[in-house]
Amino acid sequence: MSDSLDREPILAYLAEKIGGSRDLLPPHDESLVDAGVLDSFGLADLVAAMESAYGVKVPDPDISMQTFESIDKIAAYLATALASPSNDA
Amino acid sequence: MEPLSQQAALFVSATILVLRLPLPAVARQVLLLLANTAFLYTFHPMAPVVFGATSLLGFAAARLAARGASKVVLALCGAPLLIPLFLPKLDWLYTASAAGGDAVGNAVGTRAAVFIGASYFTLRALAFVLDARKHGKVHFGLFEFLVYNSFFPTIIAGPIERADHFAKTSSRLGRPSWDDVSHGVTRIFLGLLKKAVLGTLAWKWATPFRLFTSDPSLAADSQFAWIGLYAWLLYTYLDFSGYSDLAIGTARLMGIKLAENFDHPFLKPSIAEFWRGWHISLSFWIRDYLFLPMCGKSRSAIRPHLAALGSMTLCGLWHDPSLGWGLWGLFHGVGLSAHQAWTNRLRKNFALKRRLQQSLVIRVIAILLTFNFVALSWVFTISRFDLGVTGQYFSRLFGL
Numbered sequence: 001m002s003d004s005l006d007r008e009p010i011l012a013y014l015a016e017k018i019g020g021s022r023d024l025l026p027p028h029d030e031s032l033v034d035a036g037v038l039d040s041f042g043l044a045d046l047v048a049a050m051e052s053a054y055g056v057k058v059p060d061p062d063i064s065m066q067t068f069e070s071i072d073k074i075a076a077y078l079a080t081a082l083a084s085p086s087n088d089a
Numbered sequence: 090m091e092p093l094s095q096q097a098a099l100f101v102s103a104t105i106l107v108l109r110l111p112l113p114a115v116a117r118q119v120l121l122l123l124a125n126t127a128f129l130y131t132f133h134p135m136a137p138v139v140f141g142a143t144s145l146l147g148f149a150a151a152r153l154a155a156r157g158a159s160k161v162v163l164a165l166c167g168a169p170l171l172i173p174l175f176l177p178k179l180d181w182l183y184t185a186s187a188a189g190g191d192a193v194g195n196a197v198g199t200r201a202a203v204f205i206g207a208s209y210f211t212l213r214a215l216a217f218v219l220d221a222r223k224h225g226k227v228h229f230g231l232f233e234f235l236v237y238n239s240f241f242p243t244i245i246a247g248p249i250e251r252a253d254h255f256a257k258t259s260s261r262l263g264r265p266s267w268d269d270v271s272h273g274v275t276r277i278f279l280g281l282l283k284k285a286v287l288g289t290l291a292w293k294w295a296t297p298f299r300l301f302t303s304d305p306s307l308a309a310d311s312q313f314a315w316i317g318l319y320a321w322l323l324y325t326y327l328d329f330s331g332y333s334d335l336a337i338g339t340a341r342l343m344g345i346k347l348a349e350n351f352d353h354p355f356l357k358p359s360i361a362e363f364w365r366g367w368h369i370s371l372s373f374w375i376r377d378y379l380f381l382p383m384c385g386k387s388r389s390a391i392r393p394h395l396a397a398l399g400s401m402t403l404c405g406l407w408h409d410p411s412l413g414w415g416l417w418g419l420f421h422g423v424g425l426s427a428h429q430a431w432t433n434r435l436r437k438n439f440a441l442k443r444r445l446q447q448s449l450v451i452r453v454i455a456i457l458l459t460f461n462f463v464a465l466s467w468v469f470t471i472s473r474f475d476l477g478v479t480g481q482y483f484s485r486l487f488g489l
Binding site for chain 2 (some may be wrong): 010017018019021036037039040041042043044047048049051058060061062063064065082
């Protein structure tokens with residue numbers, strides 16, 4: 001957890017997908033795919049929700065399972081995106 | 090060049106030995122590129138030309154993509170890359186090249202024997218372009234790209250090696266460790282066992298399915314129809330994964346570690362997991378370069394389902410541009426879509442989902458259901474365009 005991003009929107013979104021319980025979410029460094037929380041069908045929805053929650057724009061080429069594989073990776077990507085000059089608007 | 094022929098064994102052995110000579114890395118790459126070109130030439134004199142044109146176009150498009158070229162420019166550069174994808178599968182080429190008779194066939198080899206491998210090096214070139222767009226850089230220079238894209242062990246049936254994965258081990262070309270040699274020999278033995286021994290047995294048991302079009306009486310009873318279908322599916326797996334073993338083993342003897350292409354696909358408890366174990370390099374290609382772009386970043390609940398139907402139908406048509414294979418792909422798309430609808434519902438009760446996943450009984454039932462779903466999908470491929478034959482086989486299976 002090296003980034004200083006507020007992870008609340010990420011956790012709220014993922015918890016809602018599994019019926020509301022945050023206790024059942026996997027550790028932040030573990031694969032959401034292996035845990036059964038996320039799959040390729042849900043990736044587009046996750047990306048759209050994160051764009052809305054954090055006010056960032058995710059370029060199409062960045063949409064991949066590897067980029068959004070774990071809570072840590074999602075947070076790291078969003079932290080980088082927020083720090084990017086292209087998201088200053 | 091038949092994969093199990095003496096000619097192929099001599100060619101592979103000679104290449105491995107030559108690459109072990111005390112030569113600079115660049116010289117070893119040049120020798121490999123020559124071997125790759127010669128390998129293509131043995132199938133058709135035009136094959137190296139098609140490969141060269143495809144690769145040069147792919148590399149140029151990748152350079153443009155890395156510099157942020159617009160989608161229109163990329164589409165114009167990339168569209169011709171699609172031509173070789175379907176070229177080997179056109180009817181006149183197919184009939185000119187397919188081996189006739191009732192000899193043990195090669196599900197991979199005979200279907201694409203003219204410009205063999207065109208679809209594989211084309212898919213690699215397309216991925217190279219799209220990855221360049223994603224990362225803003227190309228993984229290789231032109232020379233390294235040609236070596237990578239023509240790597241002969243992967244030409245006939247993959248795996249569709251990713252450039253970044255290949256780059257990790259390409260520096261060890263011609264310098265295998267003892268571990269590489271040991272693993273390589275084991276994989277080649279396993280591949281030969283699957284293709285030449287077990288595949289031959291499955292081929293014979295698959296007779297009611299294989300020859301149903303010419304002799305429907307072979308599957309007169311439901312039980313023969315099921316045995317024939319299961320045996321055909323098994324044969325397809327043994328032949329295809331056996332070839333992947335040969336490719337992975339041969340590459341390992343050269344010091345190159347390729348990605349795995351199969352992971353116990355018939356022991357998977359869902360159709361989604363089946364595709365994470367069957368022709369893995371193709372299914373990930375479809376996911377990353379077709380399915381996810383079709384999904385975009387929409388919050389629409391229906392769009393991923395439409396993307397699954399579209400991308401899997403294209404997957405079927407990639408295997409063979411025919412009605413039968415298109416329906417095969419669509420059937421898988423419907424299966425993936427239905428499985429996802431079920432998963433989304435179950436995920437809302439995550440504790441129950443975990444309990445079900447941990448139940449051995451549920452797992453066994455799920456594996457059997459998945460296996461039979463996959464087996465039934467292959468019925469669509471029994472005839473390329475005659476749905477009457479397909480319907481007849483379904484009738485035999487269910488005793489109708």
